[in-house]
Amino acid sequence: MRRIDLVCHYDAWCSAADDLGTNIIDPYKAARPYYQAELAAGVERFFEPRRTSYPWCGSVDLSIRLRTPDLLQNKPGRFTLEQCRTCRHIFQNPRLSPAGLDFYYRDFYDGLGEQLTEWVFRMQASSYRARAEMLRPFTVPLAWLDVGAGHGHFCRVVRKIWPETVFDGLDKSVSVEHAQRRGWVHRGYRGKFVGLADEVTGQYDVISMHHYLEHTREPFDELDTAAKVLPLGGYLLIEVPDPEFWFGRVFGRFWMGWFQPQHLHMMPLDNLIAALADRGLSVVAVQHVEAPLGLDLIGSLVLALNASIPDPRLPWLPAAPTGWRRFRHIAAWAAGIPLLAGAYILGNLLHSVIRRTHGGNAHHDDYRVLARKDS
Numbered sequence: 221m222r223r224i225d226l227v228c229h230y231d232a233w234c235s236a237a238d239d240l241g242t243n244i245i246d247p248y249k250a251a252r253p254y255y256q257a258e259l260a261a262g263v264e265r266f267f268e269p270r271r272t273s274y275p276w277c278g279s280v281d282l283s284i285r286l287r288t289p290d291l292l293q294n295k296p297g298r299f300t301l302e303q304c305r306t307c308r309h310i311f312q313n314p315r316l317s318p319a320g321l322d323f324y325y326r327d328f329y330d331g332l333g334e335q336l337t338e339w340v341f342r343m344q345a346s347s348y349r350a351r352a353e354m355l356r357p358f359t360v361p362l363a364w365l366d367v368g369a370g371h372g373h374f375c376r377v378v379r380k381i382w383p384e385t386v387f388d389g390l391d392k393s394v395s396v397e398h399a400q401r402r403g404w405v406h407r408g409y410r411g412k413f414v415g416l417a418d419e420v421t422g423q424y425d426v427i428s429m430h431h432y433l434e435h436t437r438e439p440f441d442e443l444d445t446a447a448k449v450l451p452l453g454g455y456l457l458i459e460v461p462d463p464e465f466w467f468g469r470v471f472g473r474f475w476m477g478w479f480q481p482q483h484l485h486m487m488p489l490d491n492l493i494a495a496l497a498d499r500g501l502s503v504v505a506v507q508h509v510e511a512p513l514g515l516d517l518i519g520s521l522v523l524a525l526n527a528s529i530p531d532p533r534l535p536w537l538p539a540a541p542t543g544w545r546r547f548r549h550i551a552a553w554a555a556g557i558p559l560l561a562g563a564y565i566l567g568n569l570l571h572s573v574i575r576r577t578h579g580g581n582a583h584h585d586d587y588r589v590l591a592r593k594d595s
């Protein structure tokens with residue numbers, strides 16, 4: 221089943237090439253005409269005008285927190301995160317338009333990027349279980365909707381923890397339809413949560429949003445929808461990266477958590493708690509997810525290596541790949557393996573030192589919030 225899905229995605233690029241009469245079977249080559257045509261028109265059109273105030277609190281007291289290129293995929297463009305000095309919320313400014321988001325998401329979770337992201341998601345099983353266990357002291361879920369379900373990896377793992385619970389997924393990508401076909405979710409809704417609100421209202425006693433809110437254009441609209449859709453006594457589980465993690469300050473653009481250009485909003489924990497309370501959702505539990513510093517350092521190195529010597533096959537790079545460029549790329553990554561191993565060991569040593577001197581809460585890169593709808 222898995223292989224069929226992959227062939228499907230690549231096939232989209234290969235059939236497009238066939239239509240042009242090029243009869244190419246390499247998906248990187250097949251995608252190249254599309255990307256080169258898009259880039260010829262420039263990426264500036266993908267940005268909305270810069271905001272001079274932060275719309276949610278009205279403050280005009282903004283400061284630049286980060287400027288970075290796309291270190292994840294190496295697509296052209298520069299991105300800025302600004303921070304509101306009044307409420308500390310961090311947001312992409314200027315923000316990508318919907319067309320811009322389509323352009324930068326393309327071939328990340330699907331298509332050319334699918335195999336890598338599938339591998340990353342499969343490595344998260346213990347985190348998925350910890351999220352699902354957060355409900356245990358409070359309720360036995362009957363029907364659970366995972367918003368931003370992607371390919372359904374979370375539901376696939378945690379339905380073993382809650383075997384009587386029905387797990388459905390919602391995502392705007394075709395991935396959720398694949399998740400339903402694989403049987404990883406009982407039902408997959410394809411579309412936006414806000415748009416599907418009427419269809420799912422009253423159907424679920426638990427809604428989860430894992431690494432979802434920070435990707436949305438209007439997170440507070442998503443929270444409004446969750447508050448509307450949940451019945452009284454229902455639970456909302458949220459996990460997001462913590463923008464106040466010290467690593468992001470020290471390593472700047474090389475902290476994986478900034479994840480530009482996909483993360484549009486990053487909010488401090490107390491802002492999220494207040495936003496939930498405004499909507500009748502009381503926070504019943506908070507967890508700070510301990511950062512595996514070895515992995516954080518590996519993430520930083522991967523971003524740096526990726527930016528210095530990108531995969532020459534990438535169809536959005538200006539020059540077509542040559543044998544020499546491909547050799548140089550493979551050699552650079554091979555040389556980077558001892559560095560990655562060193563970073564992992566160093567990070568874990570540092571981790572134990574910090575844990576001893578500051579206690580477990582001093583180094584966490586994500587936080588989880590469980591809230592109950594009480595009014």
Ligand SMILES: [Zn+2]
Pocket residue numbers: 274276277278279304305306307308309
């Ligand atoms: Zn503000």
